[in-house]
Amino acid sequence: MKKPEQVHIAAHLLKWTAITVPVALTVGSLVAFFLWSLDEVTQLRQQRPWLLYLLPVAGLLIYALYRYLGKNAEAGNNLIMNEIHEPGGGVPLRMAPLVLATTIITHLFGGSAGREGTAVQIGGSLAGQLGKWFRLGKEDVRIILTTGIAAGFGAVFGTPVTGAVFALEVLTVGRISHKALLPCLMASVLADVTCSAWQIQHTHYHIAINEVISSTVDFIHFDFWLLLKVIGGGVCFGMAGYLFSTLSHTIKKYSGQFIPVKWLIPFVGGIVIIALTALLGTDDYLGLGVTNPDPDGVSIVSSFREGGAGYWSWCWKLLFTAITLGMGFKGGEVTPLFFIGAALGNTIALLTGAPVDLMAGLGFIAVFAGATNTPIACTIMGVELFGGEYVLYYAVACFTAYYFSGHTGIYAAQRMQSKT
Structure with a gap:
């Protein structure tokens, strides 16, 4: 007798819940450490403006780290995306500590950069390693790497739904695959919760223009x-x-x-x-x-x-x-x-x-x-x-x-x- 489709769906969800939980907990914790470190070095640079004059030396240090330790890890986000499109050599675990350290160096000495790339690379690197430990097939490797992107993005900005959708939408312009939909959502939400549990506070923004938006036509509900x-x-x-x-x-x-x-x-x-x-x-x-x-x-x-x-x-x-x-x-x-x-x-x-x-x-x-x-x-x-x-x-x-x-x-x- 053929099993109902819902049985296969439940088994799929149980499997990916078991895989996603360690990805999200680890990524969320590392992103929390990264955001805390970023705040610390930013305050340090602002208190000591002369650190900017060491930025060229910091550039040499970053080059040396990737030259002698990085290998293919320097490709960063593009390496993760290529591995999702065509699983092959894998995403090296060394990508996570390297990008974390070099991003901190960049910010300490005044480089104008962000944090999403670092969080995504942390997520992709750790997810890739877990995929190797779990001995996942190519299709499952694609999914776990995508959950790593979702977890990193959702945790670093405190936007879990965005993190899940971004991980799916960014891979191919004009197409969103639903194969990793629920694993990405689980990973992004849990990573965000984990990051917040470490007392990391995200910046709050507010738009307050209610009195400005109005229409003179009854059936048009916008200005x-x-x-x-x-x-x-x-x-x-x-x-x-x-x-x-x-x-x-x-x-x-x-x-x-x-x-x-x-x-x-x-x-x-x-x-x-x-x-x-x-x-x-x-x-x-x-x-x-x-x-x-x-x-x-x-x-x-x-x-x-x-x-x-x-x-x-x-x-x-x-x-x-x-x-x-x-x-x-x-x-x-x-x-x-x-x-x-x-x-x-x-x-x-x-x-x-x-x-x-x-x-x-x-x-x-x-x-x-x-x-x-x-x-x-x-x-x-x-x-x-x-x-x-x-x-x-x-x-x-x-x-x-x-x-x-x-x-x-x-x-x-x-x-x-x-x-x-």
């Missing part, structure tokens, strides 16, 4: 003119995502061509960051940029209020980050993309008369959507971070940014949906 501004903003956000992706890849390509001695690339990159900081006379564009100890400084949080960012703050953060990551330093791109988007949204709001906090929030998620080709995940992120009341505006901004960013993205291993 039509504001929606037009959001569409225009979405175009700008998509172009910013395209610019960031293109510039990062270009700097990486041509720095390798014009600087034949490879260890000099991060050294020169560090010097360029120092020079730009001296030229601008501010350190606002170093590090994560989530908050700023200077009440007059620019940060993601400050961009949610009027006057909290300059007209070109977004452009400077884009340049600093593209140089940092394109010339060999480690970290993620996503938090700088949040900065770029929020600061650009602040500028657009001032130019168009749109609510500053709403437009900053839209830029926050939409530039990320454009640069990673993940508009659905980013719309959900808007709900998780800012609340669901303005979800229509989130979707319009993210979907518009996705279309106007083209098919260029920050992940070289991201594939296009095959035409049938």
Whole structure:
């Protein structure tokens, strides 16, 4: 007698629950340690500005660590994504400690980078090792690596649903596979809970514009003119995502061509960051940029209020980050993309008369959507971070940014949906 389909589903869920739990607990705990370490070194750098002048030396150290210990681990997120597409050599366990250490070094000495890449690599590396221990087949290796991405992303930003959807959406542009749907959700939720259990606090953002959003037509439940501004903003956000992706890849390509001695690339990159900081006379564009100890400084949080960012703050953060990551330093791109988007949204709001906090929030998620080709995940992120009341505006901004960013993205291993 053939077993009911529900029996197979239950067995599948039990199997992946047993596999996912250790992945999520381990990744969530390591991400908590990483976020704590990041806060500590960020405070240390802000208290000792002279550390920036050691950034070129830090670049040499990062190069040496990957040169002699990293092997294929330097491919980072792209290696994990390639292994999901075509399981082969596996994701080395050494990727986790290497990227954690080198990201901390980057932030300690003032590099402009994020944290998502590190969390995803921690998740993918540990998941890959567990896959080897469990002796999983190729199809199951794809799933466990995807759960590692979900766990790392969900824990590092405190957005578990986004983490699950991002892990599925980022692999192939235009297609989401449901094979790893529940394992990814379980991994992301449990990793986020684990990270929070270690008393890690995520930054809270707030959009409060109820009195501004209104319509003079009874059957239209949104502000039509504001929606037009959001569409225009979405175009700008998509172009910013395209610019960031293109510039990062270009700097990486041509720095390798014009600087034949490879260890000099991060050294020169560090010097360029120092020079730009001296030229601008501010350190606002170093590090994560989530908050700023200077009440007059620019940060993601400050961009949610009027006057909290300059007209070109977004452009400077884009340049600093593209140089940092394109010339060999480690970290993620996503938090700088949040900065770029929020600061650009602040500028657009001032130019168009749109609510500053709403437009900053839209830029926050939409530039990320454009640069990673993940508009659905980013719309959900808007709900998780800012609340669901303005979800229509989130979707319009993210979907518009996705279309106007083209098919260029920050992940070289991201594939296009095959035409049938």
